[in-house]
Amino acid sequence: MSVTQQQVHEALAKVMSPRGAALTDANVLSEITVNDGKVFFSINVDAAEAHAWENVRAEVEAAVRAIPGVTAAMIALTAERKAGAVPPPHRHAQGVPHVSSHRPQSASGSPMSKQSDIPGISAVIAVASGKGGVGKSTTALNLALGLRDLGLRVGLLDADIYGPSVPRLTGIREKPQLNDAKKMLPIKRFGLAVMSIGFLVEEETAMIWRGPMVMSAITQMLRDVVWGTLDILVVDMPPGTGDAQLTLAQNVPLKGAIIISTPQDLSLIDARRGLAMFKKVNVPVLGIVENMSYFQCPHCGTRSDIFGHGGARHEAERLAVPFLGEIPLHMSIRATSDSGTPVVESEPDGPHAAIYRAIGAKVRDQLQGVIAAA
Ligand code: ADP
Numbered sequence: 001m002s003v004t005q006q007q008v009h010e011a012l013a014k015v016m017s018p019r020g021a022a023l024t025d026a027n028v029l030s031e032i033t034v035n036d037g038k039v040f041f042s043i044n045v046d047a048a049e050a051h052a053w054e055n056v057r058a059e060v061e062a063a064v065r066a067i068p069g070v071t072a073a074m075i076a077l078t079a080e081r082k083a084g085a086v087p088p089p090h091r092h093a094q095g096v097p098h099v100s101s102h103r104p105q106s107a108s109g110s111p112m113s114k115q116s117d118i119p120g121i122s123a124v125i126a127v128a129s130g131k132g133g134v135g136k137s138t139t140a141l142n143l144a145l146g147l148r149d150l151g152l153r154v155g156l157l158d159a160d161i162y163g164p165s166v167p168r169l170t171g172i173r174e175k176p177q178l179n180d181a182k183k184m185l186p187i188k189r190f191g192l193a194v195m196s197i198g199f200l201v202e203e204e205t206a207m208i209w210r211g212p213m214v215m216s217a218i219t220q221m222l223r224d225v226v227w228g229t230l231d232i233l234v235v236d237m238p239p240g241t242g243d244a245q246l247t248l249a250q251n252v253p254l255k256g257a258i259i260i261s262t263p264q265d266l267s268l269i270d271a272r273r274g275l276a277m278f279k280k281v282n283v284p285v286l287g288i289v290e291n292m293s294y295f296q297c298p299h300c301g302t303r304s305d306i307f308g309h310g311g312a313r314h315e316a317e318r319l320a321v322p323f324l325g326e327i328p329l330h331m332s333i334r335a336t337s338d339s340g341t342p343v344v345e346s347e348p349d350g351p352h353a354a355i356y357r358a359i360g361a362k363v364r365d366q367l368q369g370v371i372a373a374a
Contacts, residue, residue, distance in 0.1 A: 003069040005032050008039055011063045018052040023060065030213070037071035038200055039064050040213055042078045053077055065182055071175075072184070072200060076216030116253065118222060121155070123255040123370045124233045125286065125363070126248075128278070130270020132239040135291040136260045137165040138337045139327065139356075140236040143258070145344035146353070146360030148191050152231040152371070155186060155193035157221055159248065160238045161214045164198030171340025175199055176225075184225045190345050195225050215247055222252060231371045232364075240270075241277045249281045255370050256286035258324065258363065261315075263290055263307040268315050275319060286366050287322035288312050289359060292329035303328070322366070325359040327352070 009024060009032065017026040023043075030042040043060065045053050057077040064073040118124065127140035137160060144156045158166035167173070176184040176199055186193035197217055227233065235252070238245055249257075257278040261271035271288065278285050290312035295304045309326075316323035327333070333352055336343040344353040364371070 003034050005034050007067050008032050040074045042076040044078050074217050074220050121230045121233050123367045126235045126237045126254050126257040128237040128274050129239050129260040130274045134260050134262045137236050139260050141169050141342050142344045142356040144234045146356035149357050155227050155230045155233040157235045158196035159218045159235050161197050162238050164196045166196040167198040169337050195221050241273045254283045256284045258286050259288045260291050261312045262292045263311040285321045287324035288316045289324045290326045293326035294328050296328040296330045298331040324362050
C-alpha cells in the first residue's frame with residue numbers, strides 16, 4: 001500500500017498545536033516527503049516555544065506511524081532563534097535550525113548542552129575528512145572491522161547523508177526491520193551492527209535533503225535504532241566542515257574523532273579545518289590516518305611515493321595529535337571495497353588487514369578508559 005502526502009496531511013490536521021490551532025493551520029510544517037512508506041518532514045518553531053512543541057512532535061510521529069503502510073517516520077522539531085534572542089553559540093550555528101527530535105531544547109545556548117549519551121554504547125567516534133573522495137568510508141568500515149578483530153563489539157553508522165556508500169561497501173541490500181516499538185533494527189554484517197541513511201532512501205533523495213531534515217535523520221539513526229550493547233560506534237561523517245558536521249558534532253556525544261587525509265597538501269589543509277572544528281566543540285582528536293599514502297604495485301609489491309609521502313605524519317607532529325598510520329593505495333583495497341567485501345574481511349591475513357587492525361589498536365588504547373568504565 002503506498003502512502004500519499006494527502007494521507008499524512010489528513011493525519012496532521014487532527015493534531016492540535018500548542019497555539020490551539022490544527023497543526024496544518026499553524027504555518028510550521030516543512031514540505032512533507034513521502035518515499036516508499038517513509039515519511040520525512042520538519043516542524044519549524046521559534047526557539048522560545050520549542051519546549052512546548054516537544055510533546056506535539058512525539059504525537060505527530062505516533063500519528064504518522066499509525067497510517068497504514070508507513071514503515072518509518074522521521075520528524076524533526078527545528079527551532080530558529082529570532083534575532084536579538086539568546087546569542088548563537090557559534091558563528092556557524094547562526095540560522096542553523098537546532099534539531100530536537102528527542103530531547104528538549106536547551107535554553108542555555110551552549111552547543112554541548114544538547115548532548116546526551118546513547119544507552120548501551122560506550123564510545124561514539126567520528127571518522128571525518130576535510131573533503132570527499134579521500135577514502136573516508138573505506139577506512140571507517142575497515143577500521144570498524146579491525147576493532148571487531150580486537151574483540152570489541154562494534155557498530156557502524158553511515159551518516160554521510162550526501163553520498164552514503166556503506167550499502168555498496170558492505171553489499172547490504174535489505175531494508176532495516178522495525179521492532180514492536182517501531183524502532184529500527186540495525187543490519188548485522190561481518191559481525192558489525194550497521195545502519196546507513198542509504199538503507200532508507202535512494203541516493204538522489206538524500207542529495208536534496210534540507211539541513212534540518214539531515215540532522216533529524218542522523219539523530220534518529222543514532223537514537224531510534226536498537227544498537228544493543230556496543231563498545232564502539234564508528235560514525236562515517238559527511239565530508240567537509242560545514243554546518244551539518246558542526247551540528248552533528250554538537251548533538252552527538254563523540255568520544256573522539258579520526259581525520260582521514262591523503263598526502264596531498266590540499267587535503268591536508270582541508271584536514272586542518274576538520275581538526276579545528278573538532279577542537280572547537282571539544283571533541284578529542286584521536287589522530288590522523290594517511291590514506292593512499294603510497295602506491296603499492298599489485299604485481300610486484302614495489303612501493304612508490306607518488307604523492308610525496310609523509311605529509312600527514314609531519315602535520316600530525318606539528319599539530320601535536322597522534323599519527324595513527326599509513327594505508328597504501330592498493331588495487332585490492334579498492335576492488336574489495338567496491339565489491340562489498342572489505343579487505344579486512346576478505347583478506348584477514350593480508351598486510352592491509354594488519355594495518356587497519358594496528359590503527360584500530362591505537363584507537364582502542366585511547367578509548368580504553370571509556371570502554372573499561374562501561
Ligand atoms: P570517501 O568516503 O572519502 O568519499 P571512499 O571511501 O568512498 O571515499 O573511497 C573513494 C574511492 O577510493 C573508492 O573507490 C575506494 O574503493 C577507493 N579507495 C579508498 N581507499 C583506498 C586505498 N587505500 N587504496 C585504493 N583505493 C582506495
